Amino acid sequence: MQNKIYIIVGHYGSGKSEFAVNFAKKLKQENKEVCLADLDIVNPYFRSREMRLSLIKLGIDVISDTLNSVKGLDMPYLSPAIKGQIVHNKKNMILDCGGDVVGIRVLKQFYQEIKERNYEIYMIVNVYRPETSTVDKIIEMKNKLENEIGLSITGFINNSNFLKQTSIDDIINADKLLKEVSQKTNVPIIYISALEKYIKQLPDKVSGERFVLNLSLRTDWL
Amino acid sequence: MAKVMMKGNEAMALAAIKGGCKAFFGYPITPQSELPEYLARHMHKHGGVFLQAESEVAAINMVYGASGAGARVLTSSSSPGIALKQEGISYIAGAELPAVIINVMRGGPGLGGIQPSQADYKQVTRGGGNGDYYVLAYAPENLQETVNVIKEAFDLADLYRNPVMIAVDGLIGQMMEPVDLDVEVPKRDLPEKDWATIGTYGKREPVNVNSLFLDPQDLENHSFKLAEKYKLMKKNEQRYEFVNMENAELVIVAYGTMARIVRSALEILKNEGINVGLLRPISIWPFPEKAFKEFPDTVKGILTCELSTGQMLDDVKICNNGKLPINFFGRTGGMVPEPEEIVKAVKDMIGGLK
Amino acid sequence: MGNVVFKRSNGLSKKEFSYCPGCTHGIIHRLVAEVIEELGVLDKTIGISPVGCSVMNYEFFNCDMQQAAHGRAPAVATGIKRVRPDNIVFSYQGDGDLASIGTAEIVHAAHRSENITVIFVNNAIYGMTGGQMAPTTLIGQKTTTSPYGRDEKHAGKPIKMSEMLATIPGATYIERVSVHDPLHVRKAKKAVKKAFQTQIEGKGFSLVEFISSCPVNWGKTPQDALNWVKDNMIPYYPLGNFRSPEEDDKND
């Protein structure tokens, strides 16, 4: 089976890193080889590299900066191992990018290598973020992201939530909005992601495969 | 505007705009950079000014100038940057200018680290710069409270003609949370800014914005006048919340992110039949000394919890005035405890009291 | 020195100057006040007093004033001008203020081409604090902190702010002047006028450096001090224009 590169992009704060970490675990459970590269040099907190040690225990490779830091740094120091992995094509790769156009700028240097590989670009959307709260705004964000990397987004992940204050209606309303975006752009909704208790209650009609999120970057008390 | 999901730093920026902020001057520093970045994108749409200064020193002096010229002004930074701003803050307090300052605290001393911390407590509550002055300081625990208090801060700054500082740790700046930017906050009756240097336009005598009093008698008078103002703030602006105080055998004093962790610890303790209350200072200057008079008789001790090695602890000791035994639990340097660690500190203290 | 010096401008308050006899701060104040008045902008001018002997000049200028922290006047001016772009904003700063503690602020005000005017008074010494060495103190000049004369091996060579600031792309108008005789006073006034005009026309950062005297801390009579300006200061700090809007227009 061919390895793939999954590039996770979107507005900052849309839940990219939580999704990336959960997605890495899911692929691993499907017995795939997985390498998660944290390319977020914009955010100082809540990055997937914070899960480095526990992911490595599960057999998932994690690459971040040259110092292999887990927490506490705001230095970019992108690891050369990232390009190595993309080129060697030995594993499925998840590239967890920073938010917005600024956050995906780092992808540019891998443009040639990515283009030659089998890749997916997933745009995570939380429609309750003010800058992706309408059909037009989401499409505008999508266009900006695509312009920056020069590659097309291949799928949406509906990750709309108000954290602990989410209601099922919130998710259903978000689904309606994103369906419209999907129709207008011809880009499918790949997953609808939420905490398990919400996934269980979702009606059949929502788009996207159900994806159970276990929050790991955000602690319970927060 | 309905509830939206926002990152702390951008919600604070938007709250400032909603609070009528018309100018921002700042210098980049982690973990608050999304705040100026947000304002760089949005300030002009609201007729406001955004300018990245060459340093925190310059930024705070720009705040001085713009505030002296009558504008509602904001600056934001994180701990080492706030240290640099102290000179300007002292001048602003001395010249009795309003200003709102957001401090998204990180670990120190020195360059320290970029992870969340409450080790600026003294820098925030003890004036920080030279002279007899205080800044009104708030330490909210979640985004909704933060946003509300920032909107209110511009009125408070104008009312008292004094700097107002919002001190949150990096976690509050960086985390996402649902928030409603349009919650009504109390409005104050504000006098005209007839002291502002906006040009005489032939209508009045020139005015000065100034903190210099060469005659010691004048400076003493000025300092006493400021002291009266601080007394008034102490009387009117103490803000705090009690949680679970009924029958509490112990009171935890904690603010900001630490208070959030304590809330979880209280739940665990309750399930084990241990009654512990929380006093959460919302204003850290003035420190809520009134609250200490309201403890129920069941309280046998105080546990102070901070993301520092113990700074607010001094204020707790002052307010307790030797009455109850006090213990301290703190993590620092950017380390954030789990609720279980607080549960243990509570049990250790209760054990020791028996 | 005729009319130029003794006519009281409406740009000045009734308050007597507090400067030492023979100190040229007074003349410089008059020139600035006259220009502001003659340009008809007095009622919309906001000035900034520095820390230094001229710290109290908010009492002397007959317009709205703000007193700034040591060296920070350009930042304060920036804050004012950015929220009140239609007002005229000037700072008045000594060489300790501008060329030492406030170098970052002046460099970046010029770099952003803040549309403000800076009056820079270079008397080669810290006057207010009692005659310590400034970055502008001449080689061999004795001050309380260079008691054997400034030694370049120890303290470097005196800094030339106008020349340095003129290298900054954002600087629009920069001129060095002196007030040691009536002829130079008239030239100086022209420069001040040009500086304020640059601001009025919205062309960006303008600065006039005055070579000034400090007879008291130099330990000289007022006349000897003026001679010392002519014989020692001006040869090291040449007068003239270092940057002008016309030259920028040409290069555009």
Ligand SMILES: Cc1ncc(C[n+]2csc(CCOP(=O)(O)OP(=O)(O)O)c2C)c(N)n1
């Ligand atoms: C932060 C700070 N450091 C030092 C001082 C002390 N101080 C007051 S005036 C001055 C030097 C002023 O010299 P200059 O700018 O040349 O002006 P002059 O007095 O010569 O006109 C100094 C160092 C101060 N007020 N503030």
Ligand code: SF4
């Ligand atoms: S000390 Fe020097 S600069 Fe200050 S007022 Fe006297 S002569 Fe002028």
